[in-house]
Amino acid sequence: MDTPSPSAEVRGPSGDAFDLLAIPPAFGLDLAELSERHRALSLSLHPDRFAGQSAAVRRAALQKAVAVNEAHRTLRDPVSRAELLAARLGLAAPAGPESLEFLEHVMELREALAEASQARDEARLVGLIQGTEAERDRASAALVVLLDGLVSGGHPEAMNSPTSAVFEQIARLRYAARFLEAARAELDDLS
Amino acid sequence: MLLDIFDPKAPPRAIGIDLGTTNSIVAVVRDERPVALTTCDGEALLPSIVHYGASGSVLVGRAARAYLERDPGRTIASVKRYMGHAHADHSAQQLTNIVLAVPSTEAEEKTVRFDLGDRTVSPVEVSAEILRSLRQSAVDQLTHVGGVVITVPAYFDDAQRQATRDAARLAGLEVLRLLNEPTAAALAYGLEAQKSGTFAVYDLGGGTFDITVLDLMEGVFQVRSTGGDSQLGGDDFDRAIAARVLQLQGFAAGQSPPAEVISLALDTARQVKHGLTEQESVQVLVPVRGGAEATFTLDRRALRELCQPWLDRTGKACRRALRDAGVEPSGLDGVVLVGGSTRMPAVRDFVRETFGREPLSDIDPDLVVAYGAALSAAALSGQGDDVLLLDVLPLSLGVETMGGGVDKILPRNTTIPAGARSTFTTYADNQTGFEIHVVQGERELAQDCRSLARFTLRGIPPLPAGLARLEVHFSVDENNLLEVRARETTTGIEQRVEVRPSYGLSDDMIEDMLIAALEYGEDDLERRRTADATVEARRVLLATKKALAADADLLEPGEADRVQGAVLALEQALEQGGSASGALLNHRVEALDHATREWAGRRMNRAFSAVLAGQDVTTVAKSVAAARGVEAHVEEHEQGRQGRGRGSE
Numbered sequence: 001m002d003t004p005s006p007s008a009e010v011r012g013p014s015g016d017a018f019d020l021l022a023i024p025p026a027f028g029l030d031l032a033e034l035s036e037r038h039r040a041l042s043l044s045l046h047p048d049r050f051a052g053q054s055a056a057v058r059r060a061a062l063q064k065a066v067a068v069n070e071a072h073r074t075l076r077d078p079v080s081r082a083e084l085l086a087a088r089l090g091l092a093a094p095a096g097p098e099s100l101e102f103l104e105h106v107m108e109l110r111e112a113l114a115e116a117s118q119a120r121d122e123a124r125l126v127g128l129i130q131g132t133e134a135e136r137d138r139a140s141a142a143l144v145v146l147l148d149g150l151v152s153g154g155h156p157e158a159m160n161s162p163t164s165a166v167f168e169q170i171a172r173l174r175y176a177a178r179f180l181e182a183a184r185a186e187l188d189d190l191s
Numbered sequence: 192m193l194l195d196i197f198d199p200k201a202p203p204r205a206i207g208i209d210l211g212t213t214n215s216i217v218a219v220v221r222d223e224r225p226v227a228l229t230t231c232d233g234e235a236l237l238p239s240i241v242h243y244g245a246s247g248s249v250l251v252g253r254a255a256r257a258y259l260e261r262d263p264g265r266t267i268a269s270v271k272r273y274m275g276h277a278h279a280d281h282s283a284q285q286l287t288n289i290v291l292a293v294p295s296t297e298a299e300e301k302t303v304r305f306d307l308g309d310r311t312v313s314p315v316e317v318s319a320e321i322l323r324s325l326r327q328s329a330v331d332q333l334t335h336v337g338g339v340v341i342t343v344p345a346y347f348d349d350a351q352r353q354a355t356r357d358a359a360r361l362a363g364l365e366v367l368r369l370l371n372e373p374t375a376a377a378l379a380y381g382l383e384a385q386k387s388g389t390f391a392v393y394d395l396g397g398g399t400f401d402i403t404v405l406d407l408m409e410g411v412f413q414v415r416s417t418g419g420d421s422q423l424g425g426d427d428f429d430r431a432i433a434a435r436v437l438q439l440q441g442f443a444a445g446q447s448p449p450a451e452v453i454s455l456a457l458d459t460a461r462q463v464k465h466g467l468t469e470q471e472s473v474q475v476l477v478p479v480r481g482g483a484e485a486t487f488t489l490d491r492r493a494l495r496e497l498c499q500p501w502l503d504r505t506g507k508a509c510r511r512a513l514r515d516a517g518v519e520p521s522g523l524d525g526v527v528l529v530g531g532s533t534r535m536p537a538v539r540d541f542v543r544e545t546f547g548r549e550p551l552s553d554i555d556p557d558l559v560v561a562y563g564a565a566l567s568a569a570a571l572s573g574q575g576d577d578v579l580l581l582d583v584l585p586l587s588l589g590v591e592t593m594g595g596g597v598d599k600i601l602p603r604n605t606t607i608p609a610g611a612r613s614t615f616t617t618y619a620d621n622q623t624g625f626e627i628h629v630v631q632g633e634r635e636l637a638q639d640c641r642s643l644a645r646f647t648l649r650g651i652p653p654l655p656a657g658l659a660r661l662e663v664h665f666s667v668d669e670n671n672l673l674e675v676r677a678r679e680t681t682t683g684i685e686q687r688v689e690v691r692p693s694y695g696l697s698d699d700m701i702e703d704m705l706i707a708a709l710e711y712g713e714d715d716l717e718r719r720r721t722a723d724a725t726v727e728a729r730r731v732l733l734a735t736k737k738a739l740a741a742d743a744d745l746l747e748p749g750e751a752d753r754v755q756g757a758v759l760a761l762e763q764a765l766e767q768g769g770s771a772s773g774a775l776l777n778h779r780v781e782a783l784d785h786a787t788r789e790w791a792g793r794r795m796n797r798a799f800s801a802v803l804a805g806q807d808v809t810t811v812a813k814s815v816a817a818a819r820g821v822e823a824h825v826e827e828h829e830q831g832r833q834g835r836g837r838g839s840e
Contacts, residue, residue, distance in 0.1 A: 022803045039411050044802045045795065046579055047608065047669045051367075051571050054731040055784045056791035057738070062668055064795050066610040073605065188510045 016084060017071035027085055027140075027147040029075065038072040078140060079174045085147045086170065091163045098171050106175060113179070117186040125187050129180060136176035139169045203337030205367065205572040206329050207375075207564025210318065210341055210355065212271040212424060213397030213531060215239045216558060217325040218565035219333060220575055225379065225562035230328045236557060237328075241320045242266045243307050251324040260458065263288035263450040265307050269426055270321075272398045273314040274358075275350035278303045288450040288457075302696055315358045315696055316704065322362035338367035340568040342560050344399040345371035345585045346419035348631055348641050352671065357701050367571045368670060372396075373403035374414060374582055375563025376529040376554075381407040382566055382578065384553050388524030389415075391513070393542050393550065394560075395505065396530035398424040402509045404516035404523075413581040416515035416604045418508045423501055425464070425532035431497045432460035432489065439487050441480040463489050468534050495537040502541045509545055515604050526550040531557050581606055588673060590663055591628035591637035593618055600665045603633065610666040614680075617661075621653035625661055627677055646688050648677045721773035728765055728776045731783060732758065738787075738794065745793045754790065757783040 018025040021037050043049075045068065047061045074080045086093075109128065116124040146166050207225070209216045214236040218227045227235035232252045242255035243265045250258070258266040267289060273281065278294045281303050292299075292306040304311040322341075329336045341364075343355055352369055359366045373392035380386045387407045394401040401419035405412060433456040434444065440456070442448045448456075459475055466473035472490035479485045513520065526546045532538055533556050542550045554562065569575025583606055589599040590613065600613045617625065625648045632640030651659050660680040667673050678685040706716055735758060746754065761779040764772060 039408070039413070041799070041802055042581055043411055043579055044798060046581070048571060048579060052573060052730060053734045054738075054787065054791070055780075056787040057734065057794070059788070060791040060795040062608055063792075064799055065669075066608045066666055069606045069609050070611065073609075184514055185511070188507055188514070 016088065017074040018084070018088070020067060020071045021075065023075065025085060025088060025151055027078075027082055027151075028144040029081070031076065034072065034075055038068065041068045078143075079170065079177060082143050082147060082166075082170045082173060085151065086166055089147070089150050091150075091166055093167050094164050099168065102168070102171065109179060113183055113186065117190070120190055122187070122190050125183060125190065129183050129187065132176050132179050132183065136173060136180070139172040139176065142169045143173065202574075203335040204329075204333045205337040205339065205565075205568035205574060206333070207340045207370075207561055207566070207568045208322065208325055208342070208364075209372070209375075209561035209564055210271065210321065210343075210358075211239055211396055211531075211560075212269050212399060212426065213239060214557065215321050215325060216561035217329050218558070218561040219329070220565050220569040223575075225383065225565040227558050227561055228328055228332050231324055235561075237321070237325065238268075239270065239321055240266060240268045241270070241317050243312065245309070249320055251320055259288070260451060260454045263454045264290055267305055267312075267317050269398055270314050270317040272422065272426070273303050273305075274318065275348070275352070275354035276303050276314070277301050288454045290450070313696060315354050315361065315701075318355070318358035319361035319704075322359055322364060326362055326364055337572055338365045338568065340368045340370050340375075340564045340571065341366060342372045342375045342564045343369050344394075344396075344419060344421050345373055345401045345403055345417040346399065346421045348421070348586055349643055349671075349673070350641065351421065354696070357696060360701060361704055367568055370564055370567050370580075371401070371403070371414075371417065371582060371585070372399075372560045373401045373417065373529060374405070374412070374580060375561075375567060376527060376559045377403065377405050377407060377412060377563070378566050378578070378580065379554055379559045379563040380527055380551075381412055383562065386525065389516075389518060389522065390525050390527055391509070391523055391546065392527045392529055393505070393509070393533065394419075394529035395532040395538060396424050397532065398422070398426050400424060400505050400508065402505070402512045404512050404518055410577065411579050411581060413606075414583045414604075415518070416512045417583055417585050418512040418515070418603075419585075420504060420508060423504055424530075425535075427501050428464060428494075428498050428532070428535075429457055429460040432463055432494070433457045435489070435497075436460060436477055436487055439479065439485055440477055459487070463487070464494070464535065467491055467494050468536065491536060494535075495540070498535075498537050502538070506541070506545050520546045520548070523548070527559075528552045528556050529559055582671075583607060584609065584667060584671070586631045587633055588629070588631055588643075588665055588667070589640075590615070591630055595637050597630055597635065597637050597640060600663065601667065607671060608666070608668050610664065612662055612664040615661040615663060616657050617651065617654065617659045618656055620656050622656070622659070623651050623653055624649045625651060625659075625677070625679075627663060627675070629673070629675055643673070644675065644688060646675075646677075646686065648679060648684065648686050650682075650684050651679050652682055654681075717773070721776075724773040724776040724780070725765070728761055728780050731780050732761055732765070735783060735787060738790075742790075742794045742797065745797065746790055750786075750790060753786045754783075757786040 021034070021041070023029065023034060023037065042065065045061055045064045047058050047065060050058050050061045074084060109132070112124070112128055116128060143166070146162055146169065150162065204219050207218045216227050216235055216237065217230065218225050229235065230237035230252060237252045238256050240252065240255040240259065242250040242258040242262065244250070245265070255266060259268065278291065278300050281291060290306045292304040292311040294300040302313055304313050305317070326336065339359065341355060341359055343352055347355070355369060356366055373394045376392050376394060377390060380390070387409070389404065389406050392401070392403045392405070394403070399419065399421050400423040401417065403414060403417040405414045433453070436456045436459050437448060437452070438444065440452070459477060463473045463475060467489065472488065474486050474488045476484045477487050523546065526542060526548060528539070528542065528550045533542070533552070539550060566575055567580065570578055583604045584601055585603060587599045587603045588601045589597040592598050598613055600611050601609055615625070626645060627648065628637060628645045629643040630637050630640035631643050634640050648661065662678045662680055664676040664678070665673060674687065676685065676687045735754070739754070743751070757779070761783050764775050764779045
């Protein structure tokens with residue numbers, strides 16, 4: 001094929017989402033700053049700003065805008081932001097299943113959700129949601145300490161088994177996000 | 192009637208069209224303000240009704256409405272509800288006067304058709320008649336009509352959008368953008384009513400419901416979430432009332448009365464509904480069996496009870512949209528009402544209860560969407576306010592997985608343009624082909640989502656199950672068009688598919704309809720294409736010269752010569768002119784495009800770095816200004832073309 005691949009076409013400030021948006025890598029991000037950066041870049045590079053230009057320019061703008069939107073999406077979501085940081089730090093996800101204790105907790109929550117929605121128990125649903133939100137916030141706080149500590153020069157060896165701790169907190173965060181989505185949908189169905 | 196003073200040098204004016212279930216409107220920006228143009232009925236609102244006479248005549252608007260009772264079988268109302276739908280989507284017909292044609296082939300099953308008695312028509316053709324009428328009104332009042340922005344419900348899926356595009360093409364309109372209706376309304380509020388902050392737009396029309404949450408900020412309007420139901424609207428209220436009327440007339444539920452009787456009952460229902468907007472209670476006389484008359488009475492409370500099931504559905508969509516946007520009702524700066532059905536007190540009360548605040552209706556809810564479309568058309572053709580709209584995907588896009596599930600590659604409410612990839616693997620030993628089924632929707636099973644495309648990646652090397660790596664990449668451009676690429680990463684075998692959702696009418700069929708609709712058929716089409724190719728060639732040429740003036744330093748050795756060569760070749764083709772030059776021009780434009788491709792990427796990177804370095808205002812404003820300059824030249828040319836070649840209008 002004679003058409004160059006998109007990555008060869010628009011390689012500019014390369015690298016991952018942090019590099020592309022020139023946001024200093026950290027888990028505890030200033031989300032307002034992130035939005036502002038996204039807005040400024042969109043305002044300048046959205047394909048609509050090049051409506052009268054040639055197809056080549058519009059395509060280049062489109063590819064840039066897609067990359068900017070994708071990077072914004074990655075950094076805005078705490079789970080993908082944590083995964084990206086872990087990858088940047090060269091942390092490898094431990095093989096094998098999550099801890100038995102965590103899996104049991106997940107099963108209990110799922111059952112509680114099923115029971116509450118079957119019984120149309122709004123108060124219990126709200127309780128489950130608030131409990132999970134608190135868990136999510138704890139996982140987030142733990143990741144700020146762990147990941148941002150590593151980013152600012154801490155060595156994995158210096159900490160108490162940090163790699164598995166990082167991935168355990170990411171798993172908790174991911175699980176909480178999924179559970180909250182499902183539980184809130186159930187709550188909507190009730191009201 | 193407002194008329195522009197005739198000016199032969201007037202540039203073509205971009206227009207906005209609200210193609211509604213009940214009414215359609217065409218608007219334009221005049222002296223920086225959006226105004227609705229007068230339609231063939233002498234009013235802004237053109238009823239979206241088409242009547243096909245037995246003699247072949249076609250009537251649109253109020254003239255067509257007069258036939259709803261006299262000739263219901265040949266009169267189509269609420270066609271928007273059928274756009275992009277298969278016959279099976281409507282096989283369980285609700286109370287309506289429309290007769291569907293029974294499909295005789297598999298191809299015919301894919302698109303619903305209306306049976307007029309002596310022939311059938313598709314929803315696309317019916318919509319095209321409405322658009323053609325609006326276009327004619329615009330041509331009569333503006334002389335030179337440019338591109339058009341047509342609004343669609345945010346919740347329209349790809350097939351419904353494609354059907355709308357095809358209707359515009361049939362009507363001879365150049366579509367600049369299909370704009371989501373609530374976004375259009377928000378644009379009108381942001382620019383006209385000078386609102387800023389986070390708003391919810393509650394849009395209940397005749398046949399569709401949309402809810403959108405968005406941020407209105409200086410220069411950027413960003414949609415945060417959208418949701419809705421493309422099969423819910425004021426028509427449902429009419430049918431619920433009509434069912435009561437028919438009951439009073441002596442028709443049992445489930446019984447199907449003659450089409451004339453249904454038409455009359457629906458008309459009575461609409462009168463009652465409209466009456467209840469002003470009055471607490473309405474009484475009308477209706478004929479009953481045996482020639483007598485009976486009094487049908489309905490008050491506001493009873494209407495609210497009748498509407499409640501549908502209102503609850505809108506409430507659920509509202510809560511989900513707020514949740515997706517991460518906003519509480521109290522965190523909103525306002526709730527905007529859009530669509531004729533929001534005039535109903537029952538709907539206003541419901542919105543007030545749901546959002547806990549008095550909704551806004553500063554701008555006429557019937558016109559606000561068309562105003563937004565006109566403002567967007569002006570902005571996209573460089574004639575209006577400098578505002579950028581960042582819209583989102585209304586429905587998730589994904590790939591069917593083993594076992595019939597869906598892997599959502601781009602979730603709903605992702606900002607567009609968007610791209611994402613996902614990796615799959617083979618499930619059988621020595622599997623050499625991999626079928627990719629692209630689906631759209633929120634349901635967990637692929638069979639419950641809308642199927643957009645299927646294609647097979649072939650030539651995968653025979654490997655044990657699970658070893659081949661298939662990377663599927665989705666990208667959606669600013670027009671909401673999806674492209675899917677699939678690549679086997681160990682061998683690099685790649686396939687690209689531009690997903691054009693098929694809803695039963697193929698490109699060739701649309702082409703045939705287009706030729707049939709033109710006075711001189713194929714010759715006319717050829718002339719139009721040559722004219723379009725000339726406009727595009729001049730645009731590209733000018734843009735390239737401006738780019739050379741600004742960014743020639745980014746050209747690599749050898750590349751400069753190739754670009755210059757392509758520019759010269761295109762200039763020569765333009766000088767040649769002649770009737771057969773369309774294909775040559777397109778070819779040379781493509782060659783120039785190819786020669787400038789990598790350079791364009793480098794120029795974009797320069798602009799990108801400038802933004803990051805905080806110089807966005809100067810650098811980027813320059814390139815935008817360059818684009819605007821191009822428009823002026825194209826307009827000049829466009830005029831010449833319209834002045835010469837449009838004798839028939």
